[in-house]
Amino acid sequence: MEKAFFEKNKNEDSQENPPGTLEIRHICKAFPNVQALNDVSLDIRPGEVLAFVGENGAGKSTLLKIINGDYQPDSGTMQIDRETLSFPNPLVAHKAGIRVIYQEPEIIPGVNVAENIWVGELPKTNGFIDRQNLNRTVTESLAEYGFDSVLPTHLMGDQLSAAQRQIVEIMRALKSGVRVLALDEPTSSLSDDEVDRLFTLVRKLRDGGMAIIYVSHRIAEILQLCDRVAVLRDGELIAIRPAKELTDHEIVHLMVGRELTEIYQRNPAGTNKEVLRIEHLNSKWHKDINFHINAGEVVGFAGLVGAGRSELAKVIFGDKRIDSGKIILEGKEISTTTPSKAIAQGIGFATEDRKREGLILIRSVLENASLVIVNQLTKLGFVNRTKEKEIASSFVRKLNVRTPSLEQEIGKLSGGNQQKVVLARWLAAKPKILILDEPTRGIDVGAKAEIYKLIDQLANEGLAIMFISSELPEIIGLSDRVYVMQNGHITGEIPGSELTEESILELAMADDLQGENESPNKTKMEEFSL
Amino acid sequence: MTTITESFTASNIKKKNIFTQFIDFLGSDNLSLLIALILLILLITVVSGWIGLEGGSKFFTWQNLLNSLAQAVVIVGLLAMGETIVALAGVMDISIGSIASCGSVVAASTLVGTGAVGSLSIFPQNNIFWAIVAGILAGMIGGLINGLIITKLHVNATVATLGTMAAFAGTAFLLAPNGKPIGVVTQPNFTWLAQGRLWKDAAVHTLNGSKWTGVPVLTVILLVVVIVMHILMRYTSFGRAVYAIGGNATAARLAGINVTTMKIRMFMISGGIAGLAGVLLASRTTSGNPINGQGLEMQAITAVYLGGTSTSGGKGTVFGTFLAVIIVGVLNNGMNLLGFNTFVQKVALGMLLVVAVAISQYRQLQSEKSHKRMEK
Numbered sequence: 075m076e077k078a079f080f081e082k083n084k085n086e087d088s089q090e091n092p093p094g095t096l097e098i099r100h101i102c103k104a105f106p107n108v109q110a111l112n113d114v115s116l117d118i119r120p121g122e123v124l125a126f127v128g129e130n131g132a133g134k135s136t137l138l139k140i141i142n143g144d145y146q147p148d149s150g151t152m153q154i155d156r157e158t159l160s161f162p163n164p165l166v167a168h169k170a171g172i173r174v175i176y177q178e179p180e181i182i183p184g185v186n187v188a189e190n191i192w193v194g195e196l197p198k199t200n201g202f203i204d205r206q207n208l209n210r211t212v213t214e215s216l217a218e219y220g221f222d223s224v225l226p227t228h229l230m231g232d233q234l235s236a237a238q239r240q241i242v243e244i245m246r247a248l249k250s251g252v253r254v255l256a257l258d259e260p261t262s263s264l265s266d267d268e269v270d271r272l273f274t275l276v277r278k279l280r281d282g283g284m285a286i287i288y289v290s291h292r293i294a295e296i297l298q299l300c301d302r303v304a305v306l307r308d309g310e311l312i313a314i315r316p317a318k319e320l321t322d323h324e325i326v327h328l329m330v331g332r333e334l335t336e337i338y339q340r341n342p343a344g345t346n347k348e349v350l351r352i353e354h355l356n357s358k359w360h361k362d363i364n365f366h367i368n369a370g371e372v373v374g375f376a377g378l379v380g381a382g383r384s385e386l387a388k389v390i391f392g393d394k395r396i397d398s399g400k401i402i403l404e405g406k407e408i409s410t411t412t413p414s415k416a417i418a419q420g421i422g423f424a425t426e427d428r429k430r431e432g433l434i435l436i437r438s439v440l441e442n443a444s445l446v447i448v449n450q451l452t453k454l455g456f457v458n459r460t461k462e463k464e465i466a467s468s469f470v471r472k473l474n475v476r477t478p479s480l481e482q483e484i485g486k487l488s489g490g491n492q493q494k495v496v497l498a499r500w501l502a503a504k505p506k507i508l509i510l511d512e513p514t515r516g517i518d519v520g521a522k523a524e525i526y527k528l529i530d531q532l533a534n535e536g537l538a539i540m541f542i543s544s545e546l547p548e549i550i551g552l553s554d555r556v557y558v559m560q561n562g563h564i565t566g567e568i569p570g571s572e573l574t575e576e577s578i579l580e581l582a583m584a585d586d587l588q589g590e591n592e593s594p595n596k597t598k599m600e601e602f603s604l
Numbered sequence: 605m606t607t608i609t610e611s612f613t614a615s616n617i618k619k620k621n622i623f624t625q626f627i628d629f630l631g632s633d634n635l636s637l638l639i640a641l642i643l644l645i646l647l648i649t650v651v652s653g654w655i656g657l658e659g660g661s662k663f664f665t666w667q668n669l670l671n672s673l674a675q676a677v678v679i680v681g682l683l684a685m686g687e688t689i690v691a692l693a694g695v696m697d698i699s700i701g702s703i704a705s706c707g708s709v710v711a712a713s714t715l716v717g718t719g720a721v722g723s724l725s726i727f728p729q730n731n732i733f734w735a736i737v738a739g740i741l742a743g744m745i746g747g748l749i750n751g752l753i754i755t756k757l758h759v760n761a762t763v764a765t766l767g768t769m770a771a772f773a774g775t776a777f778l779l780a781p782n783g784k785p786i787g788v789v790t791q792p793n794f795t796w797l798a799q800g801r802l803w804k805d806a807a808v809h810t811l812n813g814s815k816w817t818g819v820p821v822l823t824v825i826l827l828v829v830v831i832v833m834h835i836l837m838r839y840t841s842f843g844r845a846v847y848a849i850g851g852n853a854t855a856a857r858l859a860g861i862n863v864t865t866m867k868i869r870m871f872m873i874s875g876g877i878a879g880l881a882g883v884l885l886a887s888r889t890t891s892g893n894p895i896n897g898q899g900l901e902m903q904a905i906t907a908v909y910l911g912g913t914s915t916s917g918g919k920g921t922v923f924g925t926f927l928a929v930i931i932v933g934v935l936n937n938g939m940n941l942l943g944f945n946t947f948v949q950k951v952a953l954g955m956l957l958v959v960a961v962a963i964s965q966y967r968q969l970q971s972e973k974s975h976k977r978m979e980k
Contacts, residue, residue, distance in 0.1 A: 391858070393857070393858060412860075412862065413857060413858050413859070413860050414860035414861070414862055416860075417859075417860040418860075423858065425858060430852075430854060430855075431852075431854045431855055431858055432855055432858070433852065433855055434847075434848050434851030434852045434855055434856070434918065435851065435852065436851050436914070436918045436919050436971060437847060437848070437851050437918065441844065441847070441848070445844075445848060445855075445856075445859040445861075446859050446860055448841050448844050448845075449841055449860075451841075452840070452841040455840045455841065455842060456839050456840055456841075457839060457840060457841050457844060459839070483971070485971065485972075485974070486974055499859070
């Protein structure tokens, strides 16, 4: 019955297409062990923003890569105005007017904005770069799209913020005449203000007759920006419907194929047994930080990017220097000058950047899971491998890590499963306090729900959890209490009963205007305010 | 979802046959090395047969296999063992040849009691044990210096060891009296290390008409070092930490591994083994010659990368290096038999290093691609 429901939706979509429509028909693509795309057909129409949504592994990126010429489909066709297209490489796709802007654009660090935009096609006179001409063209085109104020042409590639990088990449595409523009998770590293600017641009381009594909995990944004929504699941197009007819609930339902009722389940059972207390902590990033976390408590740390939350975690964990202040663990003052000392005292820290700071991507699930406890399992230098496997597989099972074996290279698992292994690593070390920095970043909805459940369960087993997150729903849904940080200090504490997005944001941006001059984070904040 | 969970449990109970056990032991990457080695031997045999050289029949004689092959690869093999650890951590030690020169001079001068070290009389004269210890210690001190420069002064390892390569090469001359080699011909116990043979009387068949003459002591030393290193890298927490640092040094540090101490230790092991190689060089050339180790790092580094160690570290095995050492040895030996001159051999070896690294980079790219693919 459900199938018929989806079929109906597909049929509804196949009305007559305006000229210039990119018609994708019956695209299939398989990788070893996985059918990435299975018979996907859809139309990308000019003057329309089409969203691709789906969990990680649903096939969104594979589809983008086929459109961009990075991958060749196993079967199926792409047509514009009855003309069949085939893209052996991205360059051919660019020439046909199809451009995909990936999450992390390739920016040349030591070269200014103007040259970055025109890279490869710099205007030349007598073999020398005609800078005057170049700067004029770039300034004019930036002004045309309303970005002249936010993207000075003289800035060097490595001085650009994430948003500015995106704009450079979009400008690159625009200058060469683009018919179909795809944006892959463009807002994942942008501030709200920057998102607004990007949306204005996207709408402008759409109204100018461009076909736009918008890939995102953020459903609210999709409903706000997009005209139609294509939902992919396990390589198949599940539905394609006008955004107006959809609610966030329905989209999630279509994406995961099951109802996500009560994604946050937190039954606070906090005790009065204090585990961690920080008194008057000062560092390069922080001024007079005071807080405490009890056993069995999930304490959220909210704030804007650059508020100093990750740095606070690193100072407590001994990876960054503490200037003054006390770290008190279970009533005793401790010194954590190195991560290994912090670990020995019972502090665990799952970092924000899983790939750069957390995992050893080329090593096995086993080695990654046992990395912290391997010393405890060592006698006379030799690792007790039987015990190691026992512990690792018990956590792999407990956390429902989906892996073919313990020997699997961890880089080949999905983001959600990688994150579970990071958690397994720290849980195996039996910490007294576990610091989780953005534990659900970049993982799909299903895995997120599992991690939320796990956090709740761990706290109820008596673990103290310091929960850093930039996603407000998650902070509100899971935290028993929240500290809000801004520019390196704690601007307030909110009890669980009073948690709302407004109450958090108010504190997160409280003295944004007055305090900025003396804030230790000034440069950092500037970098983020585009 | 269920199928994957099932396959996880299924793979645990799956019985392993002898063949898969062998592959597991060898490592799947090393299988290709073994095949390459066999192909190389076949090629040399066939080619030498074609062009009617006597060399073809010479290859499979006990004399050639034991003397040239087993013995010639030992020094490079030892150096490559130390280099493997360092390379697995993602860095490079190019000073090992110079350290070997120092080890060679120090061991000889301790034994004979001349030169800067010998006249200090730290260790008793004419004692082979203390000569070996002195050589290894000299190497470890060299490694300690490397480690301290790299970790405390934050100098890139390749650059740091390029500097110490020159410095240690000079030191070797400074340690020798007037910069001249120290003869040890009068020390039969010492020269036995490189020239002696064990199990001479074993009843082994003649091969291509040549008689069994026993296993060179050198070969036994190399095998012992290979086994010790294999155990160290595979079964100890030290080995785990090396792989972790090579795979992702930041993640290793945040998991409580003291990267600084580890790096110093690794360079000390690499230096110590280079020192031992130096001792054996002195024994083989019957002199503590300051030029003994010159240029040997090149072959050792080639073997390490040919053996499958990733240039950025974190992947590779001791056995892989060992197989690659034999491949380099067979190649040299084969080219000798086929009458190529040493200059051609140098070109070939240089190209081999480039090819080995190119293969390693290709593998790395493939694995990065598959990581990216899993992202979405």
